[in-house]
Amino acid sequence: MHGLDRSLVEHGLALKPNARPVKQTPRHFAPEINIKIKEEIECLIKEKFIRTARYVEWVSNIVPVMKKNGKLRVCIEFYDLNNATPKDEYFIPIADMLIDSAAGNEILSFMDDYSRYNQIFFAEDDVAKTAFRCLGALDHLSTFDSIKTYLSQAPIMANVRSSELLKLYIAATGNTIGFMLAQDDENGNERAVYYLSRVLTDIETRYFPVEKLCLSLYHACMKLKCYMVAKSVKVIAQTNLVVKGQVITGFLVDNSKGLNDQGANIVDVEINYWKLYFDGSKHKDGAGVGILIVSPEGIPSEFLFELKYPCSNNVAKYEALILGLEILIDKGALEVQILGDSQLVLKQLSKEYKCNNETLQKYLVTAWELLTSFQKVSLVHIPRIHNEIANELAQIASRYWVRPKTLKKLSSIHQILVPANEREVLCVDEWEDSDWRKPIAHY
Structure with a gap:
């Protein structure tokens, strides 16, 4: 959109010091109204008059107004935002100014409205305050295109090669854990063999980060024991934790049942504790x-x-x-x-x-x-x-x-x-033979 350069002039939206952001309750419109709102919004986006926004604090609703010619005008209800802005105690006599400037002239120019050359932008810090919600009307084409691109490039599962080392990636966030078993192909490219994630329960969300990683490792070993028994596995975690394959197989032996003879080729783990x-x-x-x-x-x-x-x-x-x-x-x-x-x-x-x-x-x-x-x-x-x-x-x-x-x-x-x-600690060896307690303690 054309307009005056920001370095020259721009609008600022001052708020009261105690003003709190407001997100208005979503409104729903009839399907035929939604179609017209969608057309108007897409037109404004195409002309770059508005833009999409995420993680905003102020959210207003759309107010559709039907004009006499049957067209729909999209208005925004800035009621809460207006209440949060300080009021101007000295009103500008705009009507008197327009009449005085138009007096004695045959034509009055409205170039600011028609040609948009004199539009003044909002300050970048205040643009997000004018955000509005458009449920069911705005088609997020860019998001849809990114989803299509991601689905077209989804990892293709590969078969396990007996001669290559397996890699187990484990990760944990605040509410989820996940893991992926991978292996290099004949060209040296890493291919996914299996991957899975799940949501943590309420108790599990209170685990420490290391405990969540251990839970992810345990979950992976239980799900993928058919792949990992008697094979070398390299565990890669967010903490750069690397565990030898013998530890993984020992972990499977201690926590798996019904493996039959699958553990016959497992290397013994030396335990000295x-x-x-x-x-x-x-x-x-x-x-x-x-x-x-x-x-x-x-x-x-x-x-x-x-x-x-x-x-x-x-x-x-x-x-x-x-x-x-x-x-x-x-x-x-x-x-x-x-x-x-x-x-x-x-x-x-x-x-x-x-x-x-x-x-x-x-x-x-x-x-x-x-x-x-x-x-x-x-x-x-x-x-x-x-x-x-x-x-x-x-x-x-x-x-x-x-x-x-x-x-x-x-x-x-x-x-x-x-x-x-x-209880007292009795050291019999330090007692003398004449001490009467020594025979009793020995007894």
Whole structure:
């Protein structure tokens, strides 16, 4: 559109300091009115008199006005915008000026309206305030063309080649996770093999970014295990995380069922860390803890302890963790993976949750002190269904769940008489032979 140069003059739209942007409620019109509005809007766009806009704060509605000749005039309802602009206290006597300037002349020129040479533009910062909504009338041709272009260039799925490395791309946003399995073809061009995404649940949206990436990896392994078993896979994430194929296959073995003989060619993964499963049980008749420790060689050891003092369910879980850590220290473990279904204990241990309970704070400090005895510690929150053994041991120790087949485990229950934060550490080796406590401690 022709008009005066912006460097020469331009309109400004001042707003009141306390004015808040308003988006008017959408209006709907009859189909025949929509057709005429569409024609008028497309004509204005073609002449570059208006333009499309996104992410605007002010949105007004169209007011169609039918003229006497049957044509439709598109007007904009700037009611809210007008209320947000300060009023001019000194009106310009435009009528008097027009009459005085036209007096004594035969012809009055309206060049500004007809030829558009003297149009004055709005300031760029104020253009978005004049945005209006045109539901059902404006055909976004450019958007439609971009969609057609994207669909015409959609990735074509390729077959997996046994001789090439697989690439697994994982990504996570605030509300979604996605992954794509790719592989290079014979020409070295990357081709997509499979891709998928899903929306996170309300609980999953509160995961940390790293946890969301792990969830994306888990989801990919479950969906693509038929592709990834016994093959080298390179995992590429937003954090530039690279994982060897042996780790992926080990992950599939631990989390897949019904693979039959597909795992026969899987390379063994060397594991040199201990696993500690813990749980606590508290009911009206007693409390107990259950501990399952798995050695690096895969040898499980079960421990049951009955708590002979009043405590809460969270205290019982902390007792299970502390007793498990003490057992691992006695066994000389240096690297440990702690697995439990108590999100409160694990999150407080990792300082993601704040501990406001004075009783639990004492147990938390004790657990932190024990963790300093290890070279490497990892905390893993698992569902209760994956912590069944420790949960069952805790229920047996608390006498909550005793069945005929579990009666033999009652004899292996040890009793804990005082809380962990009140127990003293007794070092028998440092006592003299004449100390009367040494024979008792040995006993």
